Amino acid sequence: MSTTIDYRPTWRAAAGSFLPPAKRAGADRYIRHIPIALILLIQAVAALRLTNTAFQDEALYLYTGDWIMQSWIDPEVVVSTNPDAFFSGAPMLYPVWAAFLNQLGGLALARSFSMVCMLSATVAIYWGTNVLFDHHSRPRTAGIFSAFIFALSAPVIFLSNFATFDAPSFALIAWATALSIWSSKRNRSALWGVVIGTLCSLAVLLKYSSAIDVPFVMLLTLVVGWAVRSTRGRAVARGAIAGLTALVLLVGSALTWASTLLAGLRMTTTDRAAIVDETPVLVLVSHVGVWAGIAFALMLGGGIYLMRRQPILAMLLLAGTVTAAGYQIWMGESVSLHKHLVLGMIFGAPLAGVLLAALVRAARRISVLLVVVACYVALMGGLIQSEKLFAVWVDTSPLHETVEFAVDSMPQLCSLVEVPEPLTYSLGDKTDPWQWTSTYEGSFFYDDPQDKGQVLLQGLEAYQRALEDNYFQLVVLDGSTTIGSQLQPEASGFMHTDTLTDPDTGHIWKIYQRFDDIPQSTCSTQDAPAVAQGAAD
Template sequence: MSTESDFSPVPPGSPVPPGRADHGAVAEPQPDLIAQGRARRRAAQAQQAEPEQVEPEQAFTGQNFAGQGFAGQGRAEQDRAAHVPAAGTRPDFAEQGHAAYDPPTAPRPDFVEQGRAARRRAAQAAMAEARPEPVEPQPEPVAPSPVAQDPVAPSPVAQGRAARRRAAQAQSAEPEQDFAGQGRTAVAVDEAVDEAGPRRTTGAVDNPDGIPLAPYTIPEVPAIGWDPGTSPRRRWIARGLLGAVLTVQAALSLRLLAAAHPDEAATMVAGRQQLDHLLHGTTVTTDLVERVQGSPWLYPPLAGAAADANGIWGTRLLSLGFALITTVLLYSLTRRLFNERVAICAIAVYAVLQSTVVTGFYAAPESLAVLLVALAAWATVFTARRHPALALLAAPPAALACAVAYSAAFALPALVALAFACARPYHRAGPAALRALLAGAGTLVLLLPGGTLGKLAGWSPSQGNTAGSAGSILLSTLQWAGLFTVLAVAGTIAYARREQMNEHDAPEKDPVPTTRGQRALLGTVLTVTALLVPAAHVWTGTSGALFRHLAYGMLLAAPLAGVGLTRLVGAHFRHPQLGILVWVALLALGLEQSALRYQNGPDSGRLLAVLRVHTEPEGRYLTEVDGLAEYYLGGVSKPEQWISSRTGTEYRDAAGVQHHGDDGSVAAIRDGWFTVVVLDSTAPKATDRALSDAVTASGNYRLVAQFTSPTGDSSTYKVYLKH
């Protein structure tokens, strides 16, 4: 072992000892260590002041996220190694001494990496302004590594070379990736919408490493609170709600306890005689058959059979059954036009209306006619997707409805137009028009036998009904159907403007796109009948039977009233209190108005008590109150003894002159031919005035009883008895 100091000079030309080679000893003369340290520091400062060059292939352009910063990493490592000598080299004590007295310099940030990050943030912000999409939080600027201040960092040259070698090896081992394309893909938005699925959108993602990412799908947010798909749970819930609505409707009708109205009594008397004629061949002797505004061979026999079974209650229960079946058909056709939610709302508002409650417990042909109209509408909607020839299935119930009650002609134009409107989304205009043509032509052909078409063409609401002013008719319409009509019109407007909540087609069918014109056409067709009925009564100046005729318009407008109620509640049942408020208001109006309808009119019980006293087996009676005496006094008189003033009298006077109609009734009163004359102030004004004048002028009759309406209206019964 050498005993010399490791730092002692070595003679020139002598070999360097092995132990001294590790200290980087050089030959004499010994260099100035202080000067070397200063030169080394100046070189490091000059290297730091040089502008950094960016490789062309790593330049950031547009939305390129490819800059990996290998050059910046190498320079950062060189900076950290600037103050640390290489392993195995001699420490520069002079340099360390100067560094100890010099103030420490601030770490130099990596401006290249910061610039790239800033450009990435600017590009992402620009794209977010152009199309707002959910963007992940942007990365913070890369702070300079604190290792740059480490005084014992390794040699910058060696570390830089090692970093470049690792980068070259990584690039040669892995396939070159298109970082620019990946950056553009990460922020692109695919605007193409696949018809079979939702729109696929790729949002901006912070991906500085350029790792390929799979595109993700943002599903369309549904604007409905009612899933269009069908399920057993939904079906049972809907059926339960349907049963609840039917229960409420039946309860509202069954609470109406009153004696038979003249129209009901006339129908039952005529029905009994028609039924006896069909079963036993007896002759029809009553003139009340002409009072029935429809075919005497359809509804009257049914009413007569029910009356024979259980009197007036049997006939009213028959009408109640017709009304409940009508509500079920309304639910089904509304569900096929729209959905279950609209269907439930439609029947809920329809079941509490005054016309529904009264007609459902009223022995009149309109109860059966409304059912047949609902059946025709259901058949039209059910066959909307199918062959146009199937539209003929709606013709038989439509023709039968017009034959049962001539007032069903109000709904006939709407039924024909409905065949076109409900088929338009599935067929072109030609096939849809063919459906409407077949439905209308088939109905007219079926009305030809028996002269029903001619009778229907000559029918008017004024026939056999009370006259009224336009103001009174409009006021009654507003009271009985005003709120419901407003709801239906609002539903039509809202539905025409925008389709929401899967408001088209049946839940079990695929959704079919509809245009604004198609929606407006369907809404107008269904709603127009509710406005046509009061307009016809105003035109003819007739207020009688308006409450029954409104049932046709309410039935066809109910689906749009359901739409209006669902729009009022809103998607996902946002405002249920508004729907409940409207329904409760309709319920309160229906309760009050139906009760007033049964109480409206004079006290028929007192009238019948007076007539029972003065009825004789051989007497002849003229009455403007048709049907009551024939029905309730059948045990003490025969139907042919009672003559209706509405049909007139066939009378031959003492001079042999034959009189007909009102002239015959006046002549018979003048001669004192009738035993009792009963006048009703609600009868046609011309007839009532002529008979009143004849009774007063003849001097053969005296007033024995007079009854006014318990509700305070102007109707009055007067009973005149022959001296």
């Protein structure tokens, strides 16, 4: 007499016990998805509770995307900056799409798209982990734990409500990874490599730094498929097709429509060390510990645990976990480190999941207690640190309200603002992007109208001469840039009209205006600054 073993956990069996026997199997298909549904709900609520005005990068992408769309519709609209040269992803992809969403529903809708992307990444990791480790446990709890650790980490919660390239790019990497696992584990057609390669190439075009994960996606296809002799042939073919597809799409793009993006790729990614200030390694490591220390500890522990059973797979996943963050730490760069941790967590979350699942299966009081404590600490850390990450930049609402009065009284004024992107975005319905100039190094060149034939002025001298010539009528300084901290608008005829102080951070803005009878500004769309480096993340 054969016996059928019920692998369902107690809670699922109890939930289905109230139904007639004929309906229990069908209902169980829905009941088993309750844990992942709860995780997604918590992730969404945790993200939506984060509030702040548009960050510098968010504002830059949204107003630039809108500017590009206007230039497509109206040939007379000229994008006087060159986002191809300093964006960390293709300007005509995410920024345009996000700007379209912004027109429909504002910043909240643009951020909601990021949340959808990160929720889908959680689903991909849940599914991929269950497929990868389906022989390790019954019931399959590894996927639930991996989704929990990933979704409720501070970097993921942060990106779930942040309107930049990162969320859609990382979601594509997560799905490419899940499809690599599934197609190899289930021995599907080698043509799935086309889909995997396409997802990887689109992820790289959206965010250049995502390329660091692409080799691990390709290798995962081979390693998972190599475990069984009968699947090796298709695994090799699938990996080769995926790599070739990604290569053809990326190289083909670089030689055609995306040829102008190479300058931005070099500046923001391959030659990035030249534009960043180096931060001590120990400081960066401590940042990782604060933002996602418990998550990475579980991932490393899971790698050690898996090493006994599947050493090659364990080493590959561990390498994918630490490479993105390790490379940035090695460069000594802190900018966007918290976001790039997610690239590693895509590969590390399954390791954390399989470790926690193994501890639960041990059914010992101490092991279950360790799982509960680890999940609680991870959850609390994610909630607290994501809120701190979202409060890093200052709420610009008071500054917007103050500057808006000047814009209303002089709609064509040209403004010099140290960090202009939030105002350029929030006042986009009343001004054009060319009316705003930053004080970033190398972002402004001035042709002195009284000294024709001379070389264009740049640096501090260019700003001082422009202030004297009434090129700008409004100046907002907060000491956040080297040039801005050196400028003295009063020496050029400006009056200090207001000082704003953020009560939470103590951040100070000083506002200067010019009220004399000097002729109207010479600023126009024709001579607007040729470069406006606002985001090189």
